[in-house]
Amino acid sequence: MASDLNADIEELSHLLTIAKRPRIRALLTDELQQSQKAQVTAESKGPVKIAAPLQTSAAKRPETSYTTLGSFSWDQDNEKIKVYLFLEGVNEEKVVSNFQSWSFDVKLHDIEGKNYRCGVPRLNKAIVPEKCRLTVKPQRVIITLQKAEKGNWLDIYYKEDKLKSNLDKNKDPMAGIMDLMKGLSV
Numbered sequence: 586m587a588s589d590l591n592a593d594i595e596e597l598s599h600l601l602t603i604a605k606r607p608r609i610r611a612l613l614t615d616e617l618q619q620s621q622k623a624q625v626t627a628e629s630k631g632p633v634k635i636a637a638p639l640q641t642s643a644a645k646r647p648e649t650s651y652t653t654l655g656s657f658s659w660d661q662d663n664e665k666i667k668v669y670l671f672l673e674g675v676n677e678e679k680v681v682s683n684f685q686s687w688s689f690d691v692k693l694h695d696i697e698g699k700n701y702r703c704g705v706p707r708l709n710k711a712i713v714p715e716k717c718r719l720t721v722k723p724q725r726v727i728i729t730l731q732k733a734e735k736g737n738w739l740d741i742y743y744k745e746d747k748l749k750s751n752l753d754k755n756k757d758p759m760a761g762i763m764d765l766m767k768g769l770s771v
Contacts (some may be wrong), residue, residue: 607678
């Protein structure tokens with residue numbers, strides 16, 4: 586029993602050193618602490634049976650809920666966009682970011698008991714995901730997005746130009762007005 590616990594602790598410690606994802610690191614840390622407590626209990630009380638961990642499927646776990654941060658500041662230069670989230674108490678290890686060519690999504694876990702999320706599902710123009718980064722400061726989080734093409738963005742969000750799509754010279758002018766009205770009613 587004690588040798589099993591020692592082997593578990595050793596393997597969990599090894600996995601923790603190679604884990605990169607914050608959620609995985611948190612899960613491994615919790616399991617390591619439980620194993621260490623069980624080892625201390627076993628050493629102090631003699632042989633003790635430890636119940637097998639409950640097998641739970643991903644479907645049975647409660648889904649993490651997030652508060653969306655819809656309000657943020659952003660600035661740009663010719664090569665990059667900086668998005669500023671003003672939050673205190675952010676732990677860098679509990680931040681998960683996902684950068685795609687046309688979007689980004691940042692999840693901030695366990696900030697005074699709440700989870701926050703900030704993202705733009707469709708950016709105005711393309712970015713280079715590999716060069717994007719996240720910086721955690723004491724009172725803010727800075728998301729740096731590397732632009733795929735140099736230039737000035739009028740907005741961070743993508744907006745379809747409805748006039749360009751409706752200016753087809755082969756179309757009936759009344760059909761264009763009807764399409765515009767359909768777009769407004771949706």
